[in-house]
Amino acid sequence: MKSLRARRFKRFYEQIFLSRLFALLSGWLFSVALPALLYWGPSVLHNVNSGQRTALLATSIAFVLSHFSTKYILVNYPGGQSQGLIFTQVLMCYGTLIIGTLLLRTEVSRALLVASGVAALLWVHIEYITTRAYFRPKFAIIPGGFADEVLALPDCDARLLACLDLQGVRYDGIVADFERIDRDAERFLTTCALTNVPVYNAKSVYETLSGRVKIDKMSENNIGSLLPSTAYELTKSLIDWTIVVITLPIVLPLSVLTACLIRLESPGPAIYKQDRVGRGNRVFTIYKFRSMRFDRNATEQFAGQDDPRVTRVGRIIRKLRIDEVPQFFNVLKGEMSLIGPRPEQPSFVQEFDKKIPFYSYRHVVKPGITGWAQVRHGYAAGSDETRVKIEHDFYYIKNCSLSLDFFIIFLTFRTMLTGFGAR
Missing domain, CATH: 3.40.50 (Rossmann fold)
Structure with missing residues (x-):
C-alpha cells in the first residue's frame, strides 16, 4: 500500500474545490499569472512578446513541477507532511530552473522567476495549511x-x-x-x-x-517481501558511483581541510577505521573522520549525543555529517551505498541478534551513509530504541525504490540543518 488518500468527500462542491485540477489552476493564477501581471503591467494581457512568452513557459514549468512533487511527497511517504520539505521542493524546482536559464543563456527575466518562486512558496504553504485537515485520513x-x-x-x-x-x-x-x-x-x-x-x-x-514494519509480528510472507529487485540494486549502484565521482572536486578539498582541522585540535589520526557488518553479514572496514579524542584502548560503546569525548571540530562535522564523507571510498569499493541501513559493529550485531527477532535480516541490502531510520528516528542508545530503528530499516527494505531514496536525501538535508539524529 503506497498511499492512503482521502475518499470521504464525494459531494459535488467537494469534488471541485478539493480536486487537483482546481488546486493546479488556482495555484498557477497566483504563482505565475499574478507576478507576471504585476511585473509587466496590464498591457501583457493584449500583447505578449517572445521573451515574455518564454518567461511564462519557464515559470509555469517550475510551478507545475513544484505542485506535483510536493503532492507526491505529502501523499506517498510517512513524514512527508512537513512544511520544511515543501520549502525544499519548491526551492529545488525554481533553483534548478534559474540555474538552467543561466547555463543556457536564455533571455528571461530573473526577477520574474524569483517573484514567481516566492509566490509559489507562499501559495503551496497556504494550500497545505488550509487543506491539511481535509486530506488527513x-x-x-x-x-x-x-x-x-x-x-x-x-x-x-x-x-x-x-x-x-x-x-x-x-x-x-x-x-x-x-x-x-x-x-x-x-x-x-x-x-x-x-x-x-x-x-x-x-x-x-x-x-x-x-514508516515502520513490526518485527515481532512478521511472517514468512513478510520476510519474502523484504527482497529488493536486482534491477533496482544495479540502478542504485550506478547512481551511487555517479554521484560520488561527480562530487569529488568538492569532496576532496573539503576532506583535506577537515583532516587538517582534526589534526590541529587533537593528536591522533584524522581518519578513524572500524569493523562493521555489511551485506550478507560480511565484516568490512568503515572509514570516518575522527570526531572524538583518540584512544587506542577504548572499548566499544554507543556514542551519545552529548558524549564528552567529542571534540569541538567533531561536534561540527557530526552535525553536518562531514564525518561520514570518507565512506565514499566504501561506496566505490562496493561495500556501502549512499542510502541504506547504518552498519553496526560486530559485537553489537551479536548482542542485538539475540534480543531482537530477525535483526540480521537488515543485512540483505548494502548499508548506507544515511538511511530511513536515521532521518525518521535519529539517535538510538539501547535495545528498545534500536528495535524501533530496525522497524524503520525493515520498512525501507520492504519499500525501497529510487523515489524513496531521493526522499531520504531531502530528509538528510533537513537533518544536516537541524542536527536531528546526528551522532
Missing part, C-alpha cells in the same frame, strides 16, 4: 489485534467503532486486523466495500502511516 477502527496499534498513530484521525455501524459518519476507510475479526465483522466489511467504503488491513495501514 479518517478511519473507522474495528477493535482487536493489530488494529489497536493504528489508534495510537498521530498522523490519522482514527475512531473506534463501538458497534458494527458507521452511523452516517463519512470515513476514508475501515481498518481491521483480518486475522482477528469474527464472521459478523466480515459481513460488515463486505457491506462497506459494496457501498464504496474502502476496507484496509490494519498492518498495511500501520506501516504506511508510521
Whole structure:
C-alpha cells in the first residue's frame, strides 16, 4: 500500500474545490499569472512578446513541477507532511530552473522567476495549511489485534467503532486486523466495500502511516517481501558511483581541510577505521573522520549525543555529517551505498541478534551513509530504541525504490540543518 488518500468527500462542491485540477489552476493564477501581471503591467494581457512568452513557459514549468512533487511527497511517504520539505521542493524546482536559464543563456527575466518562486512558496504553504485537515485520513477502527496499534498513530484521525455501524459518519476507510475479526465483522466489511467504503488491513495501514514494519509480528510472507529487485540494486549502484565521482572536486578539498582541522585540535589520526557488518553479514572496514579524542584502548560503546569525548571540530562535522564523507571510498569499493541501513559493529550485531527477532535480516541490502531510520528516528542508545530503528530499516527494505531514496536525501538535508539524529 503506497498511499492512503482521502475518499470521504464525494459531494459535488467537494469534488471541485478539493480536486487537483482546481488546486493546479488556482495555484498557477497566483504563482505565475499574478507576478507576471504585476511585473509587466496590464498591457501583457493584449500583447505578449517572445521573451515574455518564454518567461511564462519557464515559470509555469517550475510551478507545475513544484505542485506535483510536493503532492507526491505529502501523499506517498510517512513524514512527508512537513512544511520544511515543501520549502525544499519548491526551492529545488525554481533553483534548478534559474540555474538552467543561466547555463543556457536564455533571455528571461530573473526577477520574474524569483517573484514567481516566492509566490509559489507562499501559495503551496497556504494550500497545505488550509487543506491539511481535509486530506488527513479518517478511519473507522474495528477493535482487536493489530488494529489497536493504528489508534495510537498521530498522523490519522482514527475512531473506534463501538458497534458494527458507521452511523452516517463519512470515513476514508475501515481498518481491521483480518486475522482477528469474527464472521459478523466480515459481513460488515463486505457491506462497506459494496457501498464504496474502502476496507484496509490494519498492518498495511500501520506501516504506511508510521514508516515502520513490526518485527515481532512478521511472517514468512513478510520476510519474502523484504527482497529488493536486482534491477533496482544495479540502478542504485550506478547512481551511487555517479554521484560520488561527480562530487569529488568538492569532496576532496573539503576532506583535506577537515583532516587538517582534526589534526590541529587533537593528536591522533584524522581518519578513524572500524569493523562493521555489511551485506550478507560480511565484516568490512568503515572509514570516518575522527570526531572524538583518540584512544587506542577504548572499548566499544554507543556514542551519545552529548558524549564528552567529542571534540569541538567533531561536534561540527557530526552535525553536518562531514564525518561520514570518507565512506565514499566504501561506496566505490562496493561495500556501502549512499542510502541504506547504518552498519553496526560486530559485537553489537551479536548482542542485538539475540534480543531482537530477525535483526540480521537488515543485512540483505548494502548499508548506507544515511538511511530511513536515521532521518525518521535519529539517535538510538539501547535495545528498545534500536528495535524501533530496525522497524524503520525493515520498512525501507520492504519499500525501497529510487523515489524513496531521493526522499531520504531531502530528509538528510533537513537533518544536516537541524542536527536531528546526528551522532
